[in-house]
Amino acid sequence: MLKHPVTVIPVILFSSSAMSASFYLNEKYSTGIGRANSGEAAVADGPTVLAHNPAAITRFDGLLISTNLTLTSQQLDIESVEIN
Numbered sequence: 001m002l003k004h005p006v007t008v009i010p011v012i013l014f015s016s017s018a019m020s021a022s023f024y025l026n027e028k029y030s031t032g033i034g035r036a037n038s039g040e041a042a043v044a045d046g047p048t049v050l051a052h053n054p055a056a057i058t059r060f061d062g063l064l065i066s067t068n069l070t071l072t073s074q075q076l077d078i079e080s081v082e083i084n
Contacts, residue, residue, distance in 0.1 A: 044056040047064040
């Protein structure tokens with residue numbers, strides 16, 4: 001199974017948990033933001049509903065195209081670090 005169990009076991013035993021700061025963007029499109037993401041799976045007003053309800057593809061006739069652009073800007077300024 002494992003080619004190098006002698007090196008894998010110490011890594012598992014002595015590894016610490018990784019902690020990070022991040023964010024999550026739940027909004028798929030602007031009409032969902034306007035509804036505060038309530039009923040996105042039920043209201044099939046565009047192809048982005050397929051992210052929540054794949055069965056909604058049966059409600060559409062023809063070709064539908066949806067575009068989205070999300071920009072994020074993060075700035076981090078570290079002036080001092082104190083270790084307790």
